[in-house]
Amino acid sequence: MTARSHIMPKQTYFNLTPDKRETFLVAAINEFADHDYPTASISRVCKTAGIAKGSFYQYFEDKKDLLLYLIQLGLEEKKALVASIELPDPNGGFFESLRSTFTLQVGHSLQHPRLAEVAHRAFYGALPFKDEMIEGLKQAGVEAYRGMIQKGMADGSLRPDIDIDAATFVISTVFTELSRYLEKQLGLDNKAMFTRELTDEQWAEASRHFDGILRLLESGLIN
Amino acid sequence: MTARSHIMPKQTYFNLTPDKRETFLVAAINEFADHDYPTASISRVCKTAGIAKGSFYQYFEDKKDLLLYLIQLGLEEKKALVASIELPDPNGGFFESLRSTFTLQVGHSLQHPRLAEVAHRAFYGALPFKDEMIEGLKQAGVEAYRGMIQKGMADGSLRPDIDIDAATFVISTVFTELSRYLEKQLGLDNKAMFTRELTDEQWAEASRHFDGILRLLESGLIN
DNA sequence: CTAAATTGTGACCGGGCGGTCATATGACCG
DNA sequence: CGGTCATATGACCGCCCGGTCACAATTTAG
Structure with missing residues (x-):
């Protein structure tokens, strides 16, 4: 059995x-x-x-x-990563949560670039069939961001008059493409390696670039 | 000849x-x-x-x-649109420029959804050949945003310590997906019509949604 | 009305695909 | 050794593709 x-x-x-x-x-x-x-x-x-x-x-x-099996493999890798990392206080506010998401999501994509690419294609590319799992994951991804934003508005870590749909759109869109941006900034080549370990230095650089983006999302282009 | x-x-x-x-x-x-x-x-x-x-x-x-011919057709439609619209003062600052871009880019996508979809696929999908025109347009698109940002930093409409790469990434990513977001918010169906005219009301609603996004980009999620 | 030139046509070619199946190979067991 | 069972194999099927071409139909010109 x-x-x-x-x-x-x-x-x-x-x-x-x-x-x-x-x-x-x-x-x-x-x-x-x-x-x-x-x-x-x-x-x-x-x-x-x-x-x-x-x-x-x-x-x-x-x-x-x-x-579908490959996608499940990717999910398991991700779960393993989640288990291996100590998450910060989930009540640390929106940007703390967003940073955790960055660590997991992007960490996974940077460590298993090929597998992440498979999932990305399955999510955003053309499939000649409908699959519950994939549809569910897609939905869940966007809803997770929406939930984070709502929670942030409730606990005061975000201003309360945000256009939630707009914010969800911006955040999920940016995060979807985030790993590609970081790979480009770090000069990493997707196809070059199947799994890769980032050096501390590389990881620090990735964090720096992420901070730049976070800064924009936090305070905008003006302030 | x-x-x-x-x-x-x-x-x-x-x-x-x-x-x-x-x-x-x-x-x-x-x-x-x-x-x-x-x-x-x-x-x-x-x-x-x-x-x-x-x-x-x-x-x-x-x-x-x-x-390639279809893409050129789309370009001509876009040029026609540019010619038909009176652009605001190009020295009105970054967000004025961004709004112009919205009017053109998204206006085009909403009016010619199928043709815009063709271009989107050609730009971001898989092509088994390299084409100068397409590569050039891709490059030019991103560079245009970068240029707008740099100008905005120079003329004071943006804060001067922005991470330019990050900002370019965020702006171009968001704008790439913007028309899809608006179509979803307006309940428009891509495939339903070949060319469409937006009612004033629809256009106003699109503007409202765009304002929501602009607000985020301007002032961030906090302030 | 005829001849020349232009345009329309669909059978055909080579090739790659997802998927099948009869058969061959080889491991395990008495 | 022989028999059973799991596995490996590649020829084969039907399908659709991009692209060609000899020929038919139609338009144009004289």
């Missing part, structure tokens, strides 16, 4: 030797990071991973299931 | 009767608005427009040339 959150590879996939599985995974993630869903090619993944096309269909039901 | 800015349909295309050309154009624009380049299908355009596939290749060199 395998408890599953709906989408899983077949048992055969889990019987793979770890290094074969790793090879396959890297090929798959890179494919779905480099191409959006319709353009990503199972044939290419197989060629890259060095397996026969028939083998793929012993591991996964179809193309869609592979993508 | 036909002067051309590099990409043009063949003469045969211009010899088409206006209504045939119109039918074809609508089909083509909708196709490239609904699908990004690799997924957009010439065959489908032909079927929709009711012409033979061979005919298409009497009008255009290939798929790429069609897209």
Whole structure:
């Protein structure tokens, strides 16, 4: 009995030797990071991973299931990151929360750039199917920002007359693209590495750039 | 002798009767608005427009040339809009300039939603070729915002210690998605109409929503 | 009315795709 | 050794694509 959150590879996939599985995974993630869903090619993944096309269909039901599995993988990585970090006081006000979000969201994107790219494409690119999980995550993301803002207005860390829709739009839009901005500023190359560890110095620089943005969001372009 | 800015349909295309050309154009624009380049299908355009596939290749060199032509069309629409609007004093400070940009950029997107969508995909989606015009426009867009900010810092309409990169990022990101936000707030449907005229009331509502965003950018979330 | 030039057409080509399946390979077990 | 079962394989299917081309239809010119 395998408890599953709906989408899983077949048992055969889990019987793979770890290094074969790793090879396959890297090929798959890179494919779905480099191409959006319709353009990503199972044939290419197989060629890259060095397996026969028939083998793929012993591991996964179809193309869609592979993508959903990759997204779940990303979620688990993110959960692991959440668990590994001590979050600051959740009642420290809006900008404290926003900084936590930055640490998690962007930290994840910077450490697992390819996996993050897969998720980004699945969220904002074209999918020829509707999936509950993806729709739910999209919704939840935006609602999280909205909730943070409302809470901030309630606890006084934000002014009370904010246009909530506008603020939610600005914050979520900026945060969606934030990791790309930071990668550009740090001179990091998405495709160069599969997982990467930031040096303390790099992380400090990322924080500096984030501070610049935060400053704008806090006090605006004038004051 | 036909002067051309590099990409043009063949003469045969211009010899088409206006209504045939119109039918074809609508089909083509909708196709490239609904699908990004690799997924957009010439065959489908032909079927929709009711012409033979061979005919298409009497009008255009290939798929790429069609897209580039559509983008040029969008540019001309935009130029027409610029010409039709009296711009406020360009020395009225940063936020005056930003408001002009809003009027033009978003006005165009709201009036020609499908054509704007084509351009958006070409700019931010995946293209299997590099094109100078597109690259140039992308670059120019971001640089325009950067220039506005620098000017604003110089003339005192912005505080002088702004993180320029951060501000450019925030402004250009927000403006890129702005028309989608407004369409959602106004309850407009992209695909419903090919060109649309906003009522005065709708335009006023769009302005109100834009003001909400502008307020955030001006004074931030706190003050 | 005819001849020349322009335009319309859809069968066809090569290629890539997602997905299938009969068969081959090899591990495990008595 | 033999038999059973899980896995690996790549030829194959049907589909759709961008693009071509020989030919048919139509317009234009003389």
